[in-house]
Amino acid sequence: MSITIMEAEEQEGHPHMAMFMVLGHLQLYEILNMSGVCKSLLDAVNSDILLWHRLIVESPLNSKLTDESLLKITSKADGRLKTLALMNCIHITDQGLLRVVEQNPYIKELHIPACTSITPEGILKVVEALSRRSNCLTNLSINGIYNLQKEHYHMLVLNLRKNLTLETEQTQPPFYYHIQFEHNVVLASNLRLDYDEKMQQPVYYHKRSSVSSFEQGENRRIIDLEICPKCVEVRMVYDCPKVDCCKRKECKGCIFCIPRCENCGGCVGSEEPEEGACGDILCLECWLQVPKCNFCNKPYCKQHTDWWCTSTDSSLLCRVCDENSHGYTYTDVL
Numbered sequence: 073m074s075i076t077i078m079e080a081e082e083q084e085g086h087p088h089m090a091m092f093m094v095l096g097h098l099q100l101y102e103i104l105n106m107s108g109v110c111k112s113l114l115d116a117v118n119s120d121i122l123l124w125h126r127l128i129v130e131s132p133l134n135s136k137l138t139d140e141s142l143l144k145i146t147s148k149a150d151g152r153l154k155t156l157a158l159m160n161c162i163h164i165t166d167q168g169l170l171r172v173v174e175q176n177p178y179i180k181e182l183h184i185p186a187c188t189s190i191t192p193e194g195i196l197k198v199v200e201a202l203s204r205r206s207n208c209l210t211n212l213s214i215n216g217i218y219n220l221q222k223e224h225y226h227m228l229v230l231n232l233r234k235n236l237t238l239e240t241e242q243t244q245p246p247f248y249y250h251i252q253f254e255h256n257v258v259l260a261s262n263l264r265l266d267y268d269e270k271m272q273q274p275v276y277y278h279k280r281s282s283v284s285s286f287e288q289g290e291n292r293r294i295i296d297l298e299i300c301p302k303c304v305e306v307r308m309v310y311d312c313p314k315v316d317c318c319k320r321k322e323c324k325g326c327i328f329c330i331p332r333c334e335n336c337g338g339c340v341g342s343e344e345p346e347e348g349a350c351g352d353i354l355c356l357e358c359w360l361q362v363p364k365c366n367f368c369n370k371p372y373c374k375q376h377t378d379w380w381c382t383s384t385d386s387s388l389l390c391r392v393c394d395e396n397s398h399g400y401t402y403t404d405v406l
């Protein structure tokens with residue numbers, strides 16, 4: 073009898089096996105949508121713990137995410153969350169993040185760029201909590217958090233340096249960090265070197281806040297911020313990808329000290345700033361290579377190529393010139 077019922081269920085619309093296979097390749101909001109489709113998918117989503125070890129919250133979910141919903145989602149990892157990336161999740165607070173971290177002490181990568189409701193003090197508490205519990209944290213991204221001072225930065229670095237002792241144990245499964253005291257001492261002697269080596273990894277302006285470069289593990293430093301060698305403030309400090317520059321380190325600095333090309337991340341000297349139709353800056357080399365507006369001869373940077381309009385004779389027009397061509401100007405609209 074029960075076999076008959078199961079068969080009937082199968083025939084009535086049990087999801088195709090392929091649906092379960094793709095779950096691991098979906099974005100968080102797609103997984104959550106899938107779980108609402110039917111009971112079998114809900115069960116599959118809830119029981120597949122691996123899906124919840126690595127959580128990346130980006131648009132369109134980020135603007136809606138609250139402390140409560142984050143706690144609910146992260147609880148599916150059953151305490152084994154390893155990567156938590158909250159991209160621009162403006163409603164997440166210090167308390168919300170701390171609760172998640174307390175329930176998930178094995179977080180290794182914590183990325184909270186532009187989570188503007190989180191404070192430097194909140195981040196310190198979170199990092200200290202993780203250091204106390206497991207010492208797993210080896211990557212922290214906090215660009216866009218307000219009021220972060222040098223004192224906060226130094227405290228964070230101090231805690232993150234400690235965590236490096238354990239990162240060398242990565243060959244072991246993550247839940248078996250049984251490190252002997254003697255071994256720890258040996259590792260500690262190499263600590264400074266490891267930290268400095270890891271902070272040498274270049275960071276490029278044109279790849280900032282890109283979810284794809286985050287997912288591919290590009291430019292993964294221990295902490296994303298640095299003290300700018302020019303203005304001595306705690307900021308994102310970018311390296312210059314231009315071949316002539318990268319050896320000299322002269323144009324390493326924050327965006328306030330060194331203007332950079334939106335397309336290639338290279339420094340833009342005072343002699344060659346070229347403004348795109350979007351207002352972003354391009355270096356002369358990039359400016360020469362990209363298509364320009366037929367009317368004002370300005371290009372769009374890589375980020376804004378979808379802003380192009382086409383005129384009736386299919387030539388390229390920027391938004392401003394397109395609006396002008398319809399008989400009104402920006403100033404008329406304003």
Ligand SMILES: [Zn+2]
Pocket residue numbers: 300301302303304305307325326327328329330
């Ligand atoms: Zn600077």
Ligand SMILES: [Zn+2]
Pocket residue numbers: 333334335336337338354355356357358359
């Ligand atoms: Zn360029």
Ligand SMILES: [Zn+2]
Pocket residue numbers: 312313314317318323338339
């Ligand atoms: Zn340069």
Ligand SMILES: [Zn+2]
Pocket residue numbers: 349365366367368369370389390391392393394
């Ligand atoms: Zn134009």
Ligand SMILES: [Zn+2]
Pocket residue numbers: 334348350351352372373374375376
């Ligand atoms: Zn642009």
